[in-house]
Amino acid sequence: MPLEDLFDRSPVLPPDPNISLARYLHTIRQNYQAAITQPDAQRSALLHIRLLQLICKTLPTHPEYSLPENKPLLKELRSIAHKSFEALEVFDEPVHHREPSRVDMSASLLDLFERIASDSTTRGHSTIGLLGGRMLPQPHVAALVMPSQTCGTICSSLRYENDVSQLMEVKDLLCFGLIHISPTQPEMGLPVELESYLSHYSNSVPEAFAIVIVPASEKRVRFYSCGNDGKVGVAHHVDVRNDGVPSFKLYDLRPLAIARDEQQER
Structure with a gap:
């Protein structure tokens, strides 16, 4: 038309x-x-x-x-x-x-996520978090969301994904991707399960990306994104800033899931 x-x-x-x-x-x-x-x-x-x-x-x-x-x-x-x-x-x-716009993210978000995941990492389990973002005034990561999850050794899977969707809607956020840490993950590449999540988020937000932290690796933090052809490659549009901006908030949905599980067991 x-x-x-x-x-x-x-x-x-x-x-x-x-x-x-x-x-x-x-x-x-x-x-x-x-x-x-x-x-x-x-x-x-x-x-x-x-x-x-x-x-x-x-x-x-x-x-x-x-x-x-x-x-x-x-x-x-x-x-x-x-x-x-x-x-x-x-x-x-x-x-x-369209090509993704540059996304700003605070380096302190990485530190906070690793602290939250430290107990699970010590036990040899992986942890996943989601990144809530906003496009204005400049695309940026505005929230770290800790969802309910099933923790594996190499990869975690999400539970109660509707809780995440509702939070994103209420807080006026877009899902900008995910952050994941695993003490036993292979050196290279993105686990297939995470590729599926990333592909899903990228269909709605081209800026979506995945952060993978491998503590034992020399290059311990890696960034991935989906190209227009659907293939996963290294993300080059993320600017990790050390000056304390952009600010972000933490939303932990795990206690809500625990309460729901306890209610269902009664």
């Missing part, structure tokens, strides 16, 4: 003065993430068009638009609009085939 027809399908509406500009921005953030993770190119383009019409045509008539205290909000709105314009320039390319 021509781009002009998509514009015609997306009417411009007046702003609701009862909805604050900050609330509009919150909704726009969510819709932008939906647009960039939408695998259907036409639907993705339509979402971007709606965002642009909202930012460029609707919101400038909002009564709060010219207030001095809203300048930071307007700056972020313009940044989102710029990214949506760029996305429309590659409208004919499926979203899930």
Whole structure:
């Protein structure tokens, strides 16, 4: 469908003065993430068009638009609009085939994960964590999620994955991939089970990657990602920063799973 027809399908509406500009921005953030993770190119383009019409045509008539205290909000709105314009320039390319953007991650997340996994690692078991991310203002890892899991020697598997999905939705996060440590993992490559997880996450978020920690290896931390051909290779788009940014939060879902298991045993 021509781009002009998509514009015609997306009417411009007046702003609701009862909805604050900050609330509009919150909704726009969510819709932008939906647009960039939408695998259907036409639907993705339509979402971007709606965002642009909202930012460029609707919101400038909002009564709060010219207030001095809203300048930071307007700056972020313009940044989102710029990214949506760029996305429309590659409208004919499926979203899930685009090249991943650079992702910032704090080095302290690696340290925290290893501390959490230390008891399991000492016992010879593996541990898996999930990475929650946000695309704005720059793609970054914003959360370390410790899911309920079955720990093996080489690889762990997730339990109660719906808990993870609900958390990601409530906290407005995208799954940026996983982090895994195993004291007995082979030196090279990504275990097949982890490849399956990574492939699944990459279908929604091209920035998704896997961190594999092998304590006994000389190169103990490795980064992997899925290419457009579906093959797993070394990830080059992750920037691990030592300056304390970006900040991230820890969400531990394991106590919730333990309580659920105990309830089921009664």
